Amino acid sequence: MTRRSCDGAGLLAAFRAAVANLEAHVDEVNGLNVFPVPDGDTGSNMYATVRVALEEAEGAAGQPADRIAAAISFGALMGARGNSGVITSQILNGMARGLARKRRFNGLDLAHCLALGTETAYAAVKKPVEGTILTVIREASVAAKVAAELDDSIETVLAATVDAAEKAVAKTPSLLPILREAGVVDSGGQGLYRLFQGALKFVVGEAVAGAVSGRTHDAARPSVLVAHADEGFGYETMYLLQPRPGHDLDIDAIRTHLEMIGESVVVAGDPRAVKVHVHSDRPDGVIAYGLGLGALSRISVENLDHQARDVREDRASAFTGARVGTAPEGSGAASGGSDAAPTGDDVSAATDGGAVAGQTTFAPGATDGIRVPLAVVAVAAGEGLASIFTDFGVAAVVRGGQAANPSTGELLAAVDALNADEVLLLPNNPNVVLAARQVADLARRPVHVVPTRNAAEGFAALMALDPGESGAANVPDMTERGRGLATLQVTTAVRDARVGGHKVRKGQTIVLDPDDGLVSADADPDKAILTAVLTLPPETELVTLFYGEDAALADAEAVAGRIAEARPGAEVEVRHGGQPHYRYLISAE
Numbered sequence: 001m002t003r004r005s006c007d008g009a010g011l012l013a014a015f016r017a018a019v020a021n022l023e024a025h026v027d028e029v030n031g032l033n034v035f036p037v038p039d040g041d042t043g044s045n046m047y048a049t050v051r052v053a054l055e056e057a058e059g060a061a062g063q064p065a066d067r068i069a070a071a072i073s074f075g076a077l078m079g080a081r082g083n084s085g086v087i088t089s090q091i092l093n094g095m096a097r098g099l100a101r102k103r104r105f106n107g108l109d110l111a112h113c114l115a116l117g118t119e120t121a122y123a124a125v126k127k128p129v130e131g132t133i134l135t136v137i138r139e140a141s142v143a144a145k146v147a148a149e150l151d152d153s154i155e156t157v158l159a160a161t162v163d164a165a166e167k168a169v170a171k172t173p174s175l176l177p178i179l180r181e182a183g184v185v186d187s188g189g190q191g192l193y194r195l196f197q198g199a200l201k202f203v204v205g206e207a208v209a210g211a212v213s214g215r216t217h218d219a220a221r222p223s224v225l226v227a228h229a230d231e232g233f234g235y236e237t238m239y240l241l242q243p244r245p246g247h248d249l250d251i252d253a254i255r256t257h258l259e260m261i262g263e264s265v266v267v268a269g270d271p272r273a274v275k276v277h278v279h280s281d282r283p284d285g286v287i288a289y290g291l292g293l294g295a296l297s298r299i300s301v302e303n304l305d306h307q308a309r310d311v312r313e314d315r316a317s318a319f320t321g322a323r324v325g326t327a328p329e330g331s332g333a334a335s336g337g338s339d340a341a342p343t344g345d346d347v348s349a350a351t352d353g354g355a356v357a358g359q360t361t362f363a364p365g366a367t368d369g370i371r372v373p374l375a376v377v378a379v380a381a382g383e384g385l386a387s388i389f390t391d392f393g394v395a396a397v398v399r400g401g402q403a404a405n406p407s408t409g410e411l412l413a414a415v416d417a418l419n420a421d422e423v424l425l426l427p428n429n430p431n432v433v434l435a436a437r438q439v440a441d442l443a444r445r446p447v448h449v450v451p452t453r454n455a456a457e458g459f460a461a462l463m464a465l466d467p468g469e470s471g472a473a474n475v476p477d478m479t480e481r482g483r484g485l486a487t488l489q490v491t492t493a494v495r496d497a498r499v500g501g502h503k504v505r506k507g508q509t510i511v512l513d514p515d516d517g518l519v520s521a522d523a524d525p526d527k528a529i530l531t532a533v534l535t536l537p538p539e540t541e542l543v544t545l546f547y548g549e550d551a552a553l554a555d556a557e558a559v560a561g562r563i564a565e566a567r568p569g570a571e572v573e574v575r576h577g578g579q580p581h582y583r584y585l586i587s588a589e
Contacts, residue, residue, distance in 0.1 A: 004106060004107070004152070004153045004154065005104050005105060005106045005154060006065065006104060006105055006106075006110075006154050007064065007065055007103065007104040008060075008062070008063050008064045008065045008066075008067065008068045008103070008104075009061075009062075010065075011065050011068045011069065011105075012057050012058070012060075012061060012068050013202055014199040014202045014203060015050075015053075015054060015057060015068075015072060015199065016054060016057075016202075017198045017199055017201055017202035017208045018050070018195040018196070018197075018198035018199040018202075019047070019050045019051060019053075019054045019195070019198070020198060020208045020209075021194050021195065021197055021198025021199075021201065021208045021209070022043070022046060022047050022050060022191060022194045022195050022198060023047055023051075024194075024208070024209045025043065025190075025191075025194045026043040026044055026047050027043065028043065028190070028194075029042050029043025029046065029187050029190050029191045029194070030042060030043040030044060030187070031495075032184045032185060032186070032187035032190055033184070033187065034178050034179065034182045034184065034499070035182075035497070035499060035510075035512065035517070035518070036493040036494050036495045036496070036497040036499070036504055036506070036510070037491050037493070037494065037510070037512070037581070038491060038492060038494045038581045039491075039580075039581040039582075040187075040494075041082060041404075041405065041431075042082065042084045042187035042188055042191060043187065043191055044081075045081040045082030045083075045084050045085040045405055045431070046082075046084045046085055046088055046188070046191040046192075046195075047191075048079060048081045048085065048407070049076055049079050049080050049081055049082075049084075049085035049086075049088050049089055049407075050076060050079075050088065050092075050195065051079070052075045052076065052078060052079025052407070052409075053071075053072045053073070053074075053075035053076035053079060053089075053092060054072075054075070055075055056071040056072065056074055056075030057071045057072045057075065059071065064102070064103035064104070065099055065102055065103055065104050065105055066096075066099045066100055066101055066102050066103065069095065069096040069099040070096050072092055072096065073089075073092050073093045073095075073096035076088060076089035076092045076093070077089050077093060077408060077409075077438070077442075078407065078408055078409030078412070079407050079408070079409060080407055080408040080409075080434075080435055080438065081405040081406070081407045081408075081435065082405040082431045082432070082434075082435070083188075083430075083431050083433070083434045084133060084187070084188040084191060085405075085407075085435070086124065086408070086434035086435050086438060087121050087124065087125065087133050087134070087188065087434070088133075088188075088191070088192065088195075089408070089438075090117070090120045090121040090123075090124040091117035091118070091120065091121045091137055091192070092117065093117075093120050094113070094116035094117035094118070094119055094120030094121065095113040095114065095116060095117040096113075097113075097116050097120075098112045098113030098114075098115075098116040098117075099113060105154075106152045106153070106154065107144075107147070107148040107151065107152035107153050107154050107156060107157035107158075108148045108149070108152045108157075110144060110148070110154060110157050110158065110161075111141065111144040111145040111147070111148040111157055112145075114137070114140060114141035114144045114145075114161065115141045115144075115145065117137060117141065118134075118137045118138045118141045121133075121134055121137055122134055122138075124434070124438075125434075129176070130175045130176070131172040131173070131174075131175030131176030131179060131186060132172070132176070132186050132188060132189060133186060133188030133189045133191070133192050135168055135172065135175065135186075135189065136165050136168040136169055136172075136186070136188075136189035136192050136193065137165075137192060138168075139164050139165070139167070139168040140161045140162075140164045140165040140168065140192075140196065141161075142164070143160045143161060143163065143164030144157050144158075144160055144161045144164070146160070147159075147160035147161075154203060155200075155203050155204060158196070158199060158200045158203055159200060159204075161196050161200075162193070162196045162197050162200045165189070165192060165193040165196050165197075166193055166197075168189065168193075169185050169186060169189040169190050169193050170185065172185050172186040172189055173185060181498055181499065181500075181501075182497055182498065182499060183497070183498065234262075234279050234280055234281045235279065235280060235281065235282075235283040235301055235302065235303060236277070236278075236279050236300075236301070236302040236303075237262075237276075237277075237278055237279075237280065237283040237286040237287065237299075237300070237301050237302075238275070238276065238277045238278075238298070238299070238300045238302075239275075239276055239287070239290055239296045239297065239298055239299045239300070240273065240274070240275055240276075240296065240297045240298045241254075241273070241274045241275075241276055241290045241293060241294055241295075241296055242272065242273050242274075242294050242295050242297075242417075243271070243272065243293060243294040244293075244294050244295075244367075244368055245362065245364065245365075245367060245368060247294070248271035248272070249271045249272070249273075249274050249293065249294070250271075251271070251274060254274060254276070254293070257289060258276065258278045258286070258289070261278075261280055261282070261285055261286065261289075262278040262279055262280030262286060263278070263279045263280070265277070265278050276290060283301045287299065287301075295367060295417055297413050297416060297417070359398070359399045360396050360397065360398045360399070360410070360413070360414040360417075361386065361390070361396065361397045361399075362395065362396045362414075362417065362418075363390065363393070363394065363395050363396065365419075366395040366396060366417075366418055366419065366420075367417045367418060367419055368419060369419065370419070371419045371420065371421065372395075372419065372420045372421070373420070373421045373422065373467075374420060374421065374422045374423075374424065374467060374469075374470070374471055374474075375394075375395035375396075375418045375419075375420035375422070375423050375424070376392075376393075376394040376395055376396075376423070376424045376425075376426065376462070376465070377394065377395060377396045377397075377398060377411070377414050377415055377418070377423055377424070377425050377426070378394045378396075378397050378398070378425075378426040378428060378458055379397075379398045379399075379400050379406060379411075379426065379427050379428045379429060379432055379436075380397050380398070380399065380400075380428065380455060381399075381400065381404070381428075381429070381455065381577075381578075381579040381580060382548060382549060382577045382578025382579035382580065383576075383578040384546065384575065384576035384577045384578040384579075385455040385546065385577045385578065385579060386399065386578075387576075388455075388459060388575065389455075389458065389459075389462075392459065392462045394426075394462070395418050395420065395423075396414045396415075396417070396418060398410060398411060398414050400429075400432070404580070405429065405431055405432050405435065406432065406435070407435065408435045408438045408439060408442070411425065411432075411435060411436060411439045412439045412442055412443060415439055415443050415445070415447055416443060416444060416445075420445070421445060421446075422445060422446045422447070422448070422470060422471040423443070423445060423446070423447045423448070423471065424447075424448050424449075424450060424465070424471050424474060424475070424478070425439060425440070425447055425448070425449050425450070426450050426452045426458040426461060426462075427449065427451065427452060428452045428453070428454055428455050428457065428458040429453065429454065430451075430453045430514070433449065433451050436449045436451075437449050446471055446472070447471075448471040448472055448474070448475050449475075450474075450475055450478045450479050450482065451479060452479075452482045453482075453487075453514045454487055454489065454514065454585060455546070455577070455579070455585065456485060456487045456544070456546065456585055456586075456587035457482035457483065457485055457487060457514075458482065459587075460481050460482045460484070460485040460587070460589070461478040461479065461481050461482035462478070463481060464477045464478045464480070464481035464482075465478060485587055485588070485589055486513075486536050486537055486540070486587065486588040486589075487513070487514060487585065487586065487587045487588075488511050488512065488513055488519065488532050488533070488536075488584075488585075488586040488587075489511070489512045489514075489582045489584070489585055489586075490509060490510075490511050490525075490528070490529055490532075490582060490583045490584040490585075490586070491509075491510060491512070491581055491582045491583060492507065492508070492509060492510070492583075493505065493506055493507060493508045493509075493510050493521065494506060499517065499518040500516075500517050500518045502518060502521060504518070504521045505521075505523070507523070508521045508522060508523050508528070509521070509522060509523070509524070509525040509528040509529070509583075510528065511528055511529060511531075511532035513532075513535075519531070519532040519535055520532045526559070526562060529559060529562075529563070529584070529586075530562060530563070530566050532586075533563050533566055533567060533586070534566060534567075536567070536588040537588065540567060540569075540570045540588040540589070541569070541570055541571065541589065542570060542571050542572075542573065542588070542589050543560075543563055543567065543570050543571070543572045543573070543586065543587070543588050544572075544573045544574075544575060544586070544587045544588075544589075545559060545560050545563070545572065545573070545574050545575070545584055545585075545586055546575050546576070546577030546579070546584065546585040546586070546587075547574065547575075547576060547577055547583065547584055548577055548578060548579040548580065548581070548582050548583050548584065548585070549578050549579065549580050550580075550581075550583050551583045551584060553574070553576070556574050556584070557574055559584065560572045560573075560574050570588075
């Protein structure tokens with residue numbers, strides 16, 4: 001029987017199938033990189049984004065379609081990783097707006113949602129480029145509208161959406177020459193197609209290959225105690241609590257105190273981060289208690305007067321059910337009333353040099369003590385690079401970079417934890433810039449993004465920082481200083497490809513420039529590097545070689561010696577970077 005409409009349960013089940021289908025095709029999407037580099041992560045970023053969105057939606061199970069859609073949108077916004085993840089979150093945000101105040105929806109409503117998703121996604125990108133995920137969502141939404149006006153069943157409209165998305169992906173190479181040359185379709189568009197395809201499979205009753213991974217392994221699940229599962233009313237207060245620097249949280253003491261002032265108490269975590277859930281008549285007292293112990297984020301206050309007991313308890317379980325990380329997370333924005341944003345958890349499993357992607361290191365005094373007018377947050381992909389940023393005096397370093405992009409929520413948490421009037425954010429990766437700009441829109445204080453594309457550009461930008469000026473006044477000079485630095489990245493080709501008119505073979509050393517793309521490729525690493533180094537500006541006086549986690553110091557010193565021979569007028573310096581995937585990051589000034 002054709003499905004003519006969908007309620008909240010149907011929307012959740014369809015989205016669950018969409019996420020499972022994308023999970024089954026992550027490697028396929030990752031493999032569609034234009035450059036044959038080992039850090040293709042479009043599929044991983046999109047999956048991580050929608051996986052968090054699904055966590056939020058599961059926490060709102062049993063609610064009408066509009067609440068499920070709002071949960072999906074909020075989770076995607078906080079969990080957005082990489083440019084593909086951010087654009088996907090914007091599509092889901094627009095679709096959620098289209099379902100506002102709708103308990104169920106039909107095919108015409110779905111077409112309207114897709115149109116709003118398209119509009120929102122295009123608005124999020126300063127210079128939209130056709131032949132990308134934007135083209136795919138636009139053409140899919142147009143096809144959905146045409147189909148809906150003839151037959152407004154969900155099945156018909158979604159089938160038209162999937163068909164149009166598949167065709168739009170297939171023609172992306174005709175719109176982007178770089179895709180055509182590389183022999184691939186747009187990876188973000190392919191990921192979006194797989195999401196739509198998974199939803200359609202659910203609607204028509206077809207099994208999806210694979211299933212979404214469980215939220216946590218039992219061994220990783222924190223100890224949870226639900227005390228006094230009351231039948232009463234009042235306010236549900238939830239937040240993530242992190243201790244003041246140098247202190248640990250006493251979980252038993254926190255639980256005991258909250259049981260004295262409230263009911264349905266849930267306290268889960270460890271001495272470094274605790275999730276709190278409590279029902280009481282005075283949410284202000286619950287929040288004040290937490291503030292007395294440390295910093296709060298992901299604050300939510302919900303009026304329970306009209307909520308059934310099982311829904312309240314389900315929300316408590318959803319809030320604490322996923323793994324509690326040690327890094328700050330979430331929006332930190334307080335919500336009130338029945339429209340409070342749903343709560344849930346991030347799922348950052350990627351690692352970087354032994355540190356969890358998204359984990360934040362704060363400078364002493366950055367989250368307490370004297371308030372400063374301006375602070376800097378930087379993203380770093382390796383231990384050595386993070387240490388250099390710390391030496392520069394940045395207030396917080398968020399771990400992440402190639403194949404481990406921090407989410408919007410993780411960046412936002414780092415910003416919100418600082419005791420500063422304004423914040424400058426250095427993404428240090430082109431795939432983190434969109435997430436950083438979302439933080440600027442969401443933060444509770446002014447945040448200014450300096451669009452640095454690698455750590456070396458970030459170091460150069462910091463040289464132009466004037467602490468006496470405002471954040472906005474610093475952005476132009478810092479951006480110019482960062483972009484004025486010549487940089488090269490050295491890695492290994494993971495497949496045969498044709499890039500910039502040059503054939504690249506799997507296993508060759510390739511050198512990339514953030515402006516010009518492929519600079520050189522050769523089976524001989526030294527030859528590839530020296531060919532690229534000779535393209536650096538002739539007035540270069542200093543070349544810095546940051547060696548990554550796959551390079552040895554002795555090898556880096558040998559390469560530096562050969563660079564010095566090739567560029568006799570320049571001094572060559574070796575620094576430990578520790579970055580993954582890229583053997584060397586080279587800068588010239």
